[in-house]
Every structure is written in structure tokens, then in C-alpha cells.
Amino acid sequence: MRILLATDAWTPQINGVVRTYQRLAEELKLIGSDLVVMGPENFRCVPCPSYPEIGLAMPDRRHCESLIERARPDAIHIATEGPVGWMARAYCKRRRRPFTTSFHTRFADYVSARWPIPESWVYAVQRRFHQRSAGVMVATEGMAADLRRRGFERLLPWTRGVDTALFRPQPVRLFGSGPVFLYAGRVAVEKNIEAFLNLELPGVKVVVGDGPQLAELETRYPAVTFTGVREGQDLARCYASADVFVFPSLTDTFGMVMLEAMACGVPVAAFPVIGPKDLVVPGVSGVLGDDLQAAALGAMALERPRVREAALAFTWQAAAKIFIANIEGALAQVRLREEAAQRRIRMGRASAV
Incomplete structure (x- = not known):
């Protein structure tokens, strides 16, 4: 065809x-x-x-x-x-x-x-x-x-x-020993990124991506690591370096970045909305909740091999x-x-x- x-x-x-x-x-x-x-x-x-x-x-x-x-x-x-x-x-x-x-x-x-x-x-x-x-x-x-x-x-x-050959667990720590909480995607107002950046979390917060809100957020959140755009192996290494992938969006229809993070063995913390509810297995590949901070902290306890296994169903x-x-x-x-x-x-x- x-x-x-x-x-x-x-x-x-x-x-x-x-x-x-x-x-x-x-x-x-x-x-x-x-x-x-x-x-x-x-x-x-x-x-x-x-x-x-x-x-x-x-x-x-x-x-x-x-x-x-x-x-x-x-x-x-x-x-x-x-x-x-x-x-x-x-x-x-x-x-x-x-x-x-x-x-x-x-x-x-x-x-x-x-x-x-x-x-x-x-x-x-x-x-x-x-x-x-x-x-x-x-x-x-x-x-x-x-x-x-x-x-x-x-x-x-x-x-x-999801490309499970590219996105896979790797022994890398690009952002320090942790804990590392990471978001990847477009840096724009509709992604609700500030809900992540305003959380009181231990360790480091990382934002991977570009978009119209990037310059503003870099100025307002100087303690956050903003990497800009990362693709291919560079992106995969960013995911693998994280302890938790935080997905604050309330508007996505799917959220491929969640699958990519999961394939790297990184659990997801997200709101219980369309997208995360369809992809994340609570208690296995991530934690969903209206309290995003509690979800992010709870996701740290999940087993990375089981997170990876949940992503393998998507080919x-x-x-x-x-x-x-x-x-x-x-x-x-x-x-x-x-x-x-x-x-x-x-x-x-x-x-x-």
C-alpha cells in the first residue's frame, strides 16, 4: 500500500x-x-x-x-x-x-x-x-x-x-548521583512544567527540550538544569540518568516520552489523566496521583526492571x-x-x- x-x-x-x-x-x-x-x-x-x-x-x-x-x-x-x-x-x-x-x-x-x-x-x-x-x-x-x-x-x-534498542537501561549518571527527577518534551505553557518545577524534591531537577517558554523558565528557576534539545543516544542517556520521570502535562493525548523513559527503566510520576492513565501501570511502571510530589517520591521505590518490562508491550x-x-x-x-x-x-x- x-x-x-x-x-x-x-x-x-x-x-x-x-x-x-x-x-x-x-x-x-x-x-x-x-x-x-x-x-x-x-x-x-x-x-x-x-x-x-x-x-x-x-x-x-x-x-x-x-x-x-x-x-x-x-x-x-x-x-x-x-x-x-x-x-x-x-x-x-x-x-x-x-x-x-x-x-x-x-x-x-x-x-x-x-x-x-x-x-x-x-x-x-x-x-x-x-x-x-x-x-x-x-x-x-x-x-x-x-x-x-x-x-x-x-x-x-x-x-x-517505543524503540527499546535505543531506549534502554544504561549505567550512566549525567546529572550526578541523584536523586534525579527529569522532564523531557516541549517547553511550553500547555505542558504545565511549572507544576514539576515548583515541587519540593530532593536532589536535582532536569528539563530536557526546547520551546517558547524555555528562556522564561531558565530565568525563573536557576537551580534547575535545562539541557535544551537532546535526540537519539543523547536523549536516551538523559532518560537513563534519571531516577524518576515526572510528566506534569494535563493535555497530552498519549505522551511518547513516558514510554521512552519507561523503556530506560525509569518510573513515571504523573497526574491521573488521559495519557498517563492509559500507559502507566500504577505501582509497577509509575505512580499516578493528584499530589504530584507524593507521586514523584513514591515512584523512586519502584523496581526498574519491572518498569522496563511494562514498556516492552509497545512495539x-x-x-x-x-x-x-x-x-x-x-x-x-x-x-x-x-x-x-x-x-x-x-x-x-x-x-x-
């Missing part, structure tokens, strides 16, 4: 969406499928509001059509609800071509953290975007249940994987197979509905005669 991926998030951006599809593309090749990316690099870009380091694509209709038709895809999957995603959706609508989508980001929470815009308005826009999708892939059952309550339909489960091979099966199943359902509609039309004409 040749799949065109329409996405507003792609390299050089570093986030869960980009890393998901990069790893998916590698795994799809191993099972005989191909992922062709139509992303921001294919169009003129302008700085994204509140994220000037990210280029916001300004796609034009003719170029978008040309890219899709040259790719000659068997299926079209739209990953994001940005300009590229909307343009690909418009193409499919004009051509009456079915497509699938993914729900990766709770934009309502991100927008409300910056501007006085009701969450219901943002969810209404996202719901409209996904209404025409043959299937909406969602990473966790917790997120799917929330979306069902908000009126989203045709939801399909699609978990993620990219399984994620790739589910992705393909979701697309095939969704497109098959579209064909069945179209055939049923044609039968009703023929029966109507026959009865009229």
Missing part, C-alpha cells in the same frame, strides 16, 4: 507527531508499504503564532493537487488539522475520495492556555474537520472516550511503539500493522456504504417502474 501522509508537523520540528510518523515510515517499509509525506517543506511557510520557531505552511490548491496526484497514493491519511491538513481534506472532498485522519493534539487546551477562546469552539472546529474522515485514529481508549462524549465518530484505536511493528489495518478497514466500510446506497437507488428505480 502506498499512503500519502498530509501533515503540518514534520522535520525539523521535534515532537511526538513527527517522531511517530518517522518511526512508522521505517516500520511500514518492512511490511511492504510506503509512506509519502506532504508536509510544510513542500510549501511557503510563515512563523507560527506563539511558536515562531515552527514554520506554518501556506499551501496553495494547485500545488497540493499536483503533489497528491504525482504520488499516486492508494490511500490518504491526514495527521493534523493545520493548513496542510485542511488543504488535503478539501482535495479529497472535491474528488469524493475517502481519507483517514488521526487525533493527535488537544488544541482546545493549547488555545485556551494562550487566548480567551472557549474550548467548545475549538472542539467544534476539530469535530467538523474529522466528520468527513472514514476513520479517526486515536492513541488511547481514554482519549477515545472523551472524544465520543464530544460527538466524534468512527474512532479507531491506534497505539504507539512499532504492532503499531504499523494496526495503522494499515485501520486504513484498509475504514476504506472497506466506505465501499460497503457506497454499494448499499447504489442498491437502494436501483431498488427505488425498479419499484418506480
Whole structure:
């Protein structure tokens, strides 16, 4: 199967969406499928509001059509609800071509953290975007249940994987003998990082990553170690050097960084919300609680081999197979509905005669 991926998030951006599809593309090749990316690099870009380091694509209709038709895809999957995603959706609508989508980001929470815009308005826009999708892939059952309550339909489960060869326990202590409490991810207001930085914890606090709030937090929390962006083996060594991975976010739909930390044998401390509730096994791979400080301190007592073992259930091979099966199943359902509609039309004409 040749799949065109329409996405507003792609390299050089570093986030869960980009890393998901990069790893998916590698795994799809191993099972005989191909992922062709139509992303921001294919169009003129302008700085994204509140994220000037990210280029916001300004796609034009003719170029978008040309890219899709040259790719000659068997299926079209739209990953994001940005300009590229909307343009690909418009193409499919004009051509009456079915497509699938993914729900990766709770934009309502991100927008409300910056501007006085009701969450219901943002969810209404996202719901409209996904209404025409043959299937909406969602990473966790917790997120799917929330979306069902908000009126989203045709939801399909699609978990993620973790590279357990890269992210593994290592005898390293980059930040001292400990205890070391570490957060990794985008440094932005919607990640609720200050809930971690304000905790009274022994040892060292470390923040790995970049983002629009980095300079502010570096100034306000001089005792915290901010490493900036780390990738690949450098990132894996950061995880392995920690005693507890603290995940303060209340808005993530999945949280791949938790899986990466767990694969390194590092237990997770998080709030009991969507994402952590779906990934963390309480008392085994982490501690969840409304008291994040108590959760972080409690997680220190967990056994690192058992934490690692909990992460091994998430493989990219399984994620790739589910992705393909979701697309095939969704497109098959579209064909069945179209055939049923044609039968009703023929029966109507026959009865009229």
C-alpha cells in the first residue's frame, strides 16, 4: 500500500507527531508499504503564532493537487488539522475520495492556555474537520472516550511503539548521583512544567527540550538544569540518568516520552489523566496521583526492571500493522456504504417502474 501522509508537523520540528510518523515510515517499509509525506517543506511557510520557531505552511490548491496526484497514493491519511491538513481534506472532498485522519493534539487546551477562546469552539472546529474522515485514529481508549462524549465518530484505536534498542537501561549518571527527577518534551505553557518545577524534591531537577517558554523558565528557576534539545543516544542517556520521570502535562493525548523513559527503566510520576492513565501501570511502571510530589517520591521505590518490562508491550511493528489495518478497514466500510446506497437507488428505480 502506498499512503500519502498530509501533515503540518514534520522535520525539523521535534515532537511526538513527527517522531511517530518517522518511526512508522521505517516500520511500514518492512511490511511492504510506503509512506509519502506532504508536509510544510513542500510549501511557503510563515512563523507560527506563539511558536515562531515552527514554520506554518501556506499551501496553495494547485500545488497540493499536483503533489497528491504525482504520488499516486492508494490511500490518504491526514495527521493534523493545520493548513496542510485542511488543504488535503478539501482535495479529497472535491474528488469524493475517502481519507483517514488521526487525533493527535488537544488544541482546545493549547488555545485556551494562550487566548480567551472557549474550548467548545475549538472542539467544534476539530469535530467538523474529522466528520468527513472514514476513520479517526486515536492513541488511547481514554482519549477515545472523551472524544465520543464530544460527538466524534468512527474512532479507531491506534497505539504507539517505543524503540527499546535505543531506549534502554544504561549505567550512566549525567546529572550526578541523584536523586534525579527529569522532564523531557516541549517547553511550553500547555505542558504545565511549572507544576514539576515548583515541587519540593530532593536532589536535582532536569528539563530536557526546547520551546517558547524555555528562556522564561531558565530565568525563573536557576537551580534547575535545562539541557535544551537532546535526540537519539543523547536523549536516551538523559532518560537513563534519571531516577524518576515526572510528566506534569494535563493535555497530552498519549505522551511518547513516558514510554521512552519507561523503556530506560525509569518510573513515571504523573497526574491521573488521559495519557498517563492509559500507559502507566500504577505501582509497577509509575505512580499516578493528584499530589504530584507524593507521586514523584513514591515512584523512586519502584523496581526498574519491572518498569522496563511494562514498556516492552509497545512495539512499532504492532503499531504499523494496526495503522494499515485501520486504513484498509475504514476504506472497506466506505465501499460497503457506497454499494448499499447504489442498491437502494436501483431498488427505488425498479419499484418506480
